[in-house]
Amino acid sequence: MDYKVPYLKQLELEAIYIFREAVSQCENPALLFSGGKDSIVMVHLAKKAFWPGKIPFPLVHIDTGHNFEETLTFRDELVKLHGHNLVVGSVEESIKNGEAHEEVGPKASRNALQSITLMSTIENNKYDCLFGGARRDEEKARAKERFFSHRDAFGQWEPKNQRPELWSLYNGRKNPDEHFRVFPLSNWTELDVWEYIRSEGIEIPSLYFSHKREVFKREGVIYAHAPFMTLIEGETVERVSVRFRTIGDVTCTGAVESTASTLEEVINEIKASRVTERGTRIDDKRSEAAMEDRKKQGYF
Amino acid sequence: MDILKFATVGSVDDGKSTLIGRLLFDSKSIYEDQLAAITETSKKRGEDFVNLALLTDGLRAEREQGITIDVAYRYFSTPQRKFIIADCPGHIEYTRNMVTGASSVDAVVILIDARHGVVEQTKRHSFITSLLQVKHLIVCINKMDLVDYSEDVYNKIKKDFSSFLTRLSIPDVHFIPISALDGDNVVDKSKNLPWYGGSTFLYTIENLHLGSDHNHVDCRFPIQIVIRPNLDYRAYAGRVESGVFKPGDEVRLLPSGFTTKIKKIETIDGEVKEAFHPMSVNILLEGEHDLSRGDMITKPNNQPEKAQDLDVMLCWLNKTPLNPKGKYIIKHTTKEVKAITKEILYKVNINNLHKDEEDKVIRMNDVGRAKFRVSSPLFIDKFKANKNSGSLILIDQFTNETVAAGLIL
Structure with a gap:
C-alpha cells in the first residue's frame, strides 16, 4: 500500500493541524475575515478542523467603510448561514474618536488606518491569537513569515529576530498583552487556493468573476468607481468587463480586464498570467518595503 | 504531482539567493511585475546587472546589507514536480534560521564558492543536515566562472568535501559545478564546462528519488484537542505522526496504559478506513476514557x-x-x-x-x-x-x- 496524500489534501491537512495547535495553546483566538477568497477558505478549513463542533472563535472584520457592496453582502450571508460569530472593527469609528487620521486628496486610502483599528479591536476584545489568510507566495515580506508569528505588546512584528520554528513543534507561549498571528495557509500559492475552491465547491463573492462595472484608470490601475472615489482631471468613468484577482477595499484594489466568468476560466487565466496577484494592489506600491513597514505596525 | 521541499544553505556570499533567483528566472517562474521591480531596485543601487538575489531577500535590512537574515520561502513548479524552497541565511549569526529552514525539508542544496572551497559554514551546515536526517544533499560548486571553469579546482573541492562527508550519514550526495550568476548548469547545460558529464541543477532536483521514508510502522497518535460538541460525541482529534490506524484496531492509551478499541475514525468528509501521516482525523474509542491533549494513542505491541x-x-x-x-x-x-x-x-x-x-x-x-x-x-x-x-x-x-x-x- 502506497501511503500518499494528494498535494491539495496535504495543504488542507497542514492547515487543520495548525488551527488545532493554535486553539489548544491560546485563550482567546479570532479569525481575521476580509471577505476575500483566502479568508473564505480559512473559514472552510476552520470548520473542518473542529467538526462536528462549531468554530470555537469569532470572525473579525476590519471594515474601512470603503468596502465593495458585494463583499459585505457575502460576509453577512455567510455568517447567517453558518451561525458564525462576527465582530466588526470600524475604521470610520477610529477616525471619529480621534485614534486615526484620515488621509486627504484623491489618492487617500484607509488601508494603513486598518492597523490602528485592528490593534484597538485586539486590545478591547483581549484576543491573544489571530488567524490570518496571508500566504508566503504573495509578497516578499510575507515570504519570511513563520506559521506562528509572535507580536509584542505593541502588536509589532520583529522580522530580524523571529523565533526559530522547528519541525511542526509550534511554540505558542507568550507574555500577557502579547499575541500571535497564525497563518495556516503559509504554504499555499494563489493557484492552490483556486484549485482548492474548485475541488471543495466553496462559494466566493461575484467580484472574482467577470462583470460589467464602472471604472476609471489611474497610473495603469483600473479602479472601481464609487461615491467616495474622487476623480482627478482628465480621468473618465467607463463601463468595462472586469474581475478582481484580490479583494481589499475599493481604494486599494485594482481590477483586471477579463471575460472569465466561471471558475474554470478564472483558473486558466491565472495559470496564463504573467503578473503577480498583488500586482493589482495599490497599497503594496507606496514604497519598496510597504508590506514590511505596515506589518511592523501591526498590519495583517 | 509530487512535491520536493528543499533548503539552500552554505556560507554567506556563496550565492544561495542568486541560485534561487536564477532558477526561477530561467525556468520562467518570475512574473513581469516582480522582474520590473527588481530591475528598478538594481538600477537604483547602481548595479550593472539585474540582481536576482533581490527576489528572495525581501526584508529592508537584507537589501541594505546584501545578506539573507531569515528564511524566505518560494514556490514554483515544473511539469515534473512542485517545489517549496527554503532559502536559508549563510551567516553564522543566523544559523537558528538555517535550522528552521532545514528541519522540514526532503533535500538540502549546499553552495560552495569555488574560490574558497570548503569553509567552516559548509561543514556546520552539512553537519546539521546530517543531524536532522535529511536524506539528499546536492553540492553546488558555484562561481566556476571566477576560477576559469577549472576542472582541477572542482575536483579538489569535491575530494575535500567528500572526505568530510564520510564522517556524516547522508545517504544520497550529488556534486554539480555551476555559475548561478550566469546560469551555467542551473537550468541549461553549460558550454563552459564541457568536462562535466552530469546533470544540471534543475534536472537533479526534478529527478531526486523520493522513496516513502516516513515511518508507517510505529503507531503514534498524540492528541491535539478533544472535540465534544454534545454529551453523545467525544472525539480525540490529532494528526497521525507515524504508523497506520484502522477502525477496530486494538489500541493502548498513554499514559494510563488502558487498552481499548477504535470505534470509528472520521473527518467532516466521511469515515476513514486507514489513517496515516500526515492525516488529521477524529478518533472515537470504545468506552469512556480520561484522555486529553498531550496524551497518546498507540498500539499494544509497539510502545514508545x-x-x-x-x-x-x-x-x-x-x-x-x-x-x-x-x-x-x-x-x-x-x-x-x-x-x-x-x-x-x-x-x-x-x-x-x-x-x-x-x-x-x-x-x-x-x-x-x-x-x-x-x-x-x-x-x-x-x-x-x-x-x-x-x-x-x-x-x-x-x-x-x-x-x-x-x-x-
Missing part, C-alpha cells in the same frame, strides 16, 4: 519508551547559553513539561567533528549533547527511528523563546 530522563543532541539557537542547572520547558509532540538540565556531556567541534569535553558551554550555534530530567514522563522514540516522536524543542520559561532544537538519542 516511557522516559523521565532524556539524552538529547541539541542545536542551540539562543544568545543565552545552556544553563547547566537551568529549568526549561520541553515541547514534545503535543505535550509540554518542565525540564531541568542534569548534565552537559560534550560539545561537537564543527571542524573536525571531535567531542569537546573540556569546554562544555553550549552557546548559540553550537551542537552539543546534554541530559535532562522532566517533571512527568514523556513517551519517546529515538529521532533516528521516528522524527516526529523523536524531536523536541526547548523553551525558556521566562522569555518564552525557543532556545534549542533537540534530537532524542
